[in-house]
Amino acid sequence: MKIHGYLKFIILLFFFGCTSENAKPIEPSIIPKPLYQKITDGFFLLDENSSIESEKSFTKIADFLKNSLKEFHKIRLSSKKDAKKIVFNFDSTIKNEEGYHLEINKNQIKISAKSSKGAFYAVQSLLQLIPSKTTSKSIAIQCLEIKDEPKFAYRGMHLDVSRHFFSVDFIKKYLDLMAMLKMNTFHWHLTDDQGWRIEIKKYPKLQEIAAFRKETLIGHYSDEPQQFDGKKYGGFYTQKQIKEIVSYASERQITVIPEIEMPGHSQAAIAAYPELGCTKKQVEVATKWGVFEDIYCTNENTFEFLEDVIDEVIPLFPGKYIHIGGDEAPKTRWENCVQCQKNIKEKGLKDAHGLQSYFITRMEKYINFKGKLIIGWDEILEGGLAPNATVMSWRGNQGAIDAAKQKHTVILTPNSHCYFDYYQSENEDEPLAIGGFLPLEKVYNFNPIPDELTAEEAKYVLGAQGNIWTEYLSTPEKVEYMAFPRMVALSEVVWSDATKNYTNFVKRLEQFNKKLKVLKVNYANHLYEVSGKLQNENGRLNYQLETITDKKIVYTLDGKNENLVYKNPIPIEKSTSIKAFVVDENQEKLGAVFAQKINLHKAVGQKITLNIEPHKAYNSGGKQALINGISGNNKRFGDREWLGFSGEDLEITIEFNKPTEINTISTRFHNGNGQWIYAPKEISIEFDNEEKRSFVLKNNRDLLVNFNEKFEQKVIKKIKLTIPNYGIIPEGKQGAGNKAWTFIDEIVFE
Template identity: 45%
Template sequence: MINTCTVVLKYIRYTLCFCLLMNVVHAQVKEQGIIPQPYSIQKNGEVFRFSPAVAINIRDGISTDNLIFFNQYFHQLAGYNLSVKKTIAPSIQLSINSNKITEPEGYQLSIASKQINIIGHDQAGVFYGLQSLVQLLHKSNGKITVQGCTIEDHPRFAYRGMHLDVSRHFFKVNAIKKWIDLLALYKINTFHWHLTDDQGWRIEIKKYPLLQSISAYRDETIIGHKKDSPHRFDGKRYGGYYTQEEVKAVVKYAMERHISIIPEIEMPGHALAALAAYPELGCTGGPYKTATYWGIFDDVYCAGNEQTFTFLKNVLDEVLPLFPSKYIHIGGDECPKTKWKTCPKCQRRIKDEHLKDEHELQSYFIGRMEKYLNSKGRQIIGWDEILEGGLAPGATVMSWTGEEGGIAAAKLHHNAIMTPEKYVYLDYYQSLYPSEPLAGGGYTPLSKVYNYEPITKELSGDEAKYIKGVQANAWSEYLASMAQAEHQIFPRILALAEIGWTDKENKSYPNFLKRLRYEQPLLKQLNINLADTFDEITDSVMESADRQIQLALSSTLPGSQIYYTTDGTTPGLKSKKYDKPFLISTSGKIKAAVFSGTKQYGRVYEKDFHLHKAIGKTVTLTNQPQGGYNPGNTFGMVNGVFGSKLYNDGQWYGFNGDDLEAVVDLGKAQPVSQLGINILKYHWQKMWEPTLLTFEISTDGKNYTEVYRQTTFNDNGINAVRANIKTTQARYIRVKGTNKGIIPPGEYIAGAKAWLMVDEIVVK
């Protein structure tokens, strides 16, 4: 275990150098904390003080080879080296005792006035004990101290992972190593490296040189968001790949930090980059081009072609020696069956193998590759679509579309890793402020990541043991630089670290934030471009007892106060002080800001309200909204808040293949002269306008009269339908929208169900 201490010492160097520069910050913090929160901490009131007399004692087979680095780093802080010798006190004792520390990766860290003891169950346990010690180091008035305590600690889950997509945007080796350092510091032990996709092939395969010269590059890259229409491009060739020697170096670097790297070689879908170089592997023979925009593509590996399997086996034969990990990720997600349905070879395969349909053909494909990897002593992991057509024996499911895949796998007694996009996708927006950098469509604030619980109530105690861990995913469509990637990953990956390591009974979001604030200066000192906006204002639009709209504002910043205005002016210390939720009585813009003392923290919060006759009224739906576009009630349809173009704010209601039929009860008959609704049209996100939209009115809820219809919606984005009608008495308003149904041929994701997206039924 030559490298058990190596990286930790690097962190000690970072931390100690940081302490030299940040004494004032440290002095303001009464108590230092550890991320992730340990299993137990018992303080003893003692203090360990570093001095030239302190020595390091390494026992039980732990290598002393790297202690010279420890002294090098320590010297930067203290101006002297710590000696390495067998001594009792004052000293730092490192040892392994699996009988005393029974949990894998577990450790005990004991700090007294004369001695620091770290006992690990294994080498990883010693390593993680040192990570905790790093976070506890404190410098004040030129003295380096550690507060006395005993920490008993071990991880909740064996698998604690972070995924990084390098296909959409390519990150160089130095960036990968930098992020691996941070994963190790926070006890994340798995790095899932997404190496191949439609937009680029990123690993050298010597048997297939065209993967380097063709598949690793694309002609240009989309500008802006995929949902924009028409698409715009930068006209610049883009790409790159890792040589096998570079991969070996990264894998070795990670292993020294007790991180296993799992490579992902995507199959049978997301294959355009590979097909661009080797078109004979596709169903049509091409020609194909490496994708220049983001999305899902119909052209996939041909499952009826033996050359496909020969190619993939040869690729894996070069990949496996580079990665000693037990698992190999084979993707398996988002594989359209369109080409397979019309491909003679695929249809012949279905017939010859006595398969029921194309879904079973995918299962055949995955099962065949699994057998090959099993023959090489490896196991497969795949995204939850590998459940389609039957789960391959021995496969581990990585559940991303929701939790259902992981639940289904666990009930079948298959191992599962929980990574649902709704909770742990780091490429999604982490705030709803308009100035937030471009990101994916979802919304996963730090609090939502932190509060995710991987063991769902649907699983029994016996089934729960098949949930092996949790992972956060960073897809790189909108991570065009290291700085952008870090802004998205940090600090949310620290929340993931605590999900994976800390027992749920020991978790506390306020306590986590307290520890995170202490970590912020260190992360910045390590040149991490973290998002430090998690204490900014968040809101809740609620219905009052008398069915009016009220707005609640909050901030997690300790000792702060919120000031707000209702006339659209910029809030300041002389504005109205927020102390409780308040009613929204007129249309207009609310602005608010957080102040710590006299200093404003973060960005100014803004929200527009549009009041009308249907505010707070009862809405009845014939069909229920689905997926991530089901807010759980109909209040958002009549709350005066319009959904944004980012469709991630919980205001939009989505109907996947189903029609909209909503009835608003105004409570009594009254004059109505304008009816409206907002429709979201983004064909590149499968969001289609209705083929027919109608408004009907009634006084009794039984007999309706149509007063407006519309069949065309021209704007890409939000179509704000406002129908001016002859003033009429009405109590009930019925809105009908006919779903596009199946997306037609030639359109993005043809053959899939269309989403009908609506928000705010307006009555004036």
Template identity: 55%
Template structure:
């Protein structure tokens, strides 16, 4: 990333009913411009400032005028190009979506070749203004002083998106517009609107009124987490939908904010809400209700003429409502159980020479694509649409890691990267136990910022098919707009920087710079009344091993803070260097700034066992979504959460047989190895059926031990103890075979089970 020349905050002065603000907010621009040069001098924006815009930028000019009028009572009257102080001008030399912004003593000039670039120039100007401009003020005739500068800016990726699921929980149209406005502020240009699923159909289709009369409402909703046993329900009817007039209003709002909406109509799976309204769309034709809990359901669309006629009629109305080029058709998590026993489906497989039911899904998707192409639309699907053969013109949204995107790019198909490892904002963002209930996982701000949408496996030619990336918000456990905001912010800031400014080339340096801009940017979010999550003042601890010694390091993300800690209830002291650990330890710490406590208190417990100084090796790497602690997490003396598999201590493996080799630094006597596995079948996580241990003796002989594992379904933490007579060794090997495929009829059937392993405790 290029260097930014920054000025420091100068001053803020407010006098009576007229205020003048002198400030430099170049150190709070997000996403970071590609080039910025700050110069001496300022420009004064006041109620005498006038505006000129070339005709094709009229919508952009209206946005700026409205923003200044609402936030500061500045009328921003129009003037000629010669006399206006703010000019938004056409410049054919600028690239698509690019802009230049020049602030001099006498004027502000934004140049762009298209309306998108002009709009982004205005968003940068907006961020250079004091944060009180974001609120509707009663004080008029306010004045802002902006530093003179030159900015040349353009996005790294053409697709910069955010997703919102309104099927699991419904959000009113006014919040949808707020959400879109947040994207616009951060120069994100696509809103992926997940409108249908098993738990609710949210879009009015005039030809099929029962989709909303019936399919938009469920009888009750699951309380607590899916894995809790017994499952409890609130016994309250829940639902809602957007009328076509609502959608037209939202589309118009999005257009004015330079955001394209991509509607998602799920098929062939995640269709139970639609089937509840029209049972003939399912292979067995049986009545079903709108789903009341989360997960994957076997009731999927049957690939018959009734279904295709229904979907074509639905998509015709959808295509007329949304002017963008894309319609998302889902394609994910579609169990083929009913297709396997459906005579019509089996006949189709034979008639069209399809390999199996995956081939039938490919046939289904290709048929829908042909129809939508005839309507001038392109399809996007989740990476499962690769199975059985990719539709000719499809764009792939890669969510199960990046492998699907890599495969699609090599097939010369456009790709949007949105892997669970870096883009699922419904995952926990902090390890604090008081975080709001979430689906699972662990995705802190830094990991989002570290994302590179272009995988190393792609060469320069295939990399061109990566359009960009998006963050996803699935709402099984997100019922209010406040909680949506909490899960989105500030992670959306990191994603916006990835897709606009480009991936980091020096993570530690760039992330530190990013946080320096996030901290003041939070004041703008305060002005916008966004309920963001503030983890900037939390403490992170980790075990270090140096020269056969164990140390414990404490850090906090932002600079200029002081950490104070206590070890095993000792008196609190200022943290300066990593803390030596030679026995079981409890560390407590807090962050201070000028003597004031910031953030939450921190506590960690280290169990000093015989393996803590060992070296650990794995035959396979943990999945990128569940590898935050790295392989060292297995023997660092820290136990993972008993209620959340998404933290730095749990390592997740998807379908892999895992071998853990531990080398001791010296001859060590051992007599037991304790293992912990997470077991949450509703989340596709299964404890293994067995585990084995092989200890290599000093004379080369081996001591082996094996244990069968058969946990009850409601057991979340499975503890396994491998015991044997005390022996001396320098090496041991633990084997943990994968559970295998998830059984038919269970959540995630037809997929590999996950294995989650915690601390290996050696005694």
């Protein structure tokens, strides 16, 4: 018995000794980065001998922590009084309602906050200090102190469920992921031309007709000819389901803002109730994407309908905002509608834009009367801004600047930095997206406060939001792929007030991605991709390879070399093909292979000037992208090699450092009419000081329109290309009445 007892003692000593000595805390890598963090020696050992002690006001947050530890880490906390404590403490001295103080020492974890929001965010930071996946019954948590609070009050993510419908379970998962990142607002886009997704009991046809479309577009909108799947598609959330989701969000300190689009993006509702449209004719729920002319008429039937809808929406959403859209409302129907023209005249309005302002202002008054405020996209500025409206600026920053200067609160969500339905990588195998190019680093470097605002005006900036439009995102997996990790980067933009350091962020993101993997999130992992750019240093061209991690790059040239270790920029003395990839310490390949062809034509490295700047959203490569020897993607037209110009005539001047013989000039234009992009009708060329020559472009509705002209042994020093904008988009086309965009690729001189 003595031997048996002794052995038992040794085994127990070994077990507990190994548990405490071998337990190693993970390095703190919290996202979003805390305002203040100090790491101290030692660790707190979390196990079944730990317990939670909470003040009554934080009971629900304490239960959330307890359930999280049980569900994800299989740790059941103790109820013993002498157990090591996780203590929730009310602290009225913390100024920010969402701020918190987290103190971890060897014997206790103390969470201090003045509200359940702060306590909840402390819990989220604490959970990031725990390994993503472990089978151990005891977990070491690094001793440290954190004092933290958010930079912005509004930290939002949007999800469009009208183009594609998502289950209640997925919406809950989306909310969980937002909560991990301390995002506090869920903008739920519930109605649009392609589907009405919220139950309105007074209008049953919204569920029977507006919630379903007969078929859906296959492939990209710009594909010719367009094809459809022939399958009925749709769905809606019952009011009971909406209450369930709103309650779930509230438990995670997230406010849900519903969007009920008006006056545009309303074709689905008009399909159910044709009397809401100006023509009163039957239309169908839209089966493809874009902007449609059938919008709500400004008759009394429409206002009665929308007020009834609002009456059912408001009780479901306890937050203070209702989003009313207000964007992309073509005025064609109004301009040909007797009732709308009568309203313009009787109400002393200037035009149809004034009528939209009247529409929004009238609905705002009703919503204000019901105790809520409105948010609208920046088009609500046109014709005059409704008195109490908050502006959500998506067409760049100008809407936010204009609204803030008028002393209106604003939320920044510019498509240049916050549209997560854009491509995030230049890899050929990226899943189909609407277009554009928004890499992770660009999101991370976003500043929600425009430079044009004074310190006083900047106070009207509530925060920022990432948008997920789902025309091309038909499954939860695709939504996750586009949202992550860009949502992670945005969370740090809107929370952290510390100096940005992208390299440090990437290191922390590598750890965070492990959590996403455990949670079965289909995140896009582009951390191990290689990027490159051509450099001109005193007339010498070289190609620089980069990766955002500290991993090693290997490469080959023209397929002839074995994998060379990249150390310095690669000299470019002729047309060259480069392939490169990242390897780990075992020389195993990480991420995709980067491939780049460089065509060393005669204008590469020469001086180029433009009469206008490319649009900010389509200027990743700068003007030199037009003569850097690298062609843009054949399928995606928002990468760094394509430049986009909005509605203006373009003049390009190229100056050669010595007289140069030119035999051929070629380039190409994107012709994606569904995205308001039109190839020019002609190009004019002027050599040195010779007379200008014009060339007509043959446009056969292809997505790519090529220009290729030969010149017999032309020796020049300077050349000027004039590219007139296509002009006004014709009636019946997407964006009718607006000026077209011009997208141009590499200009090749041979």
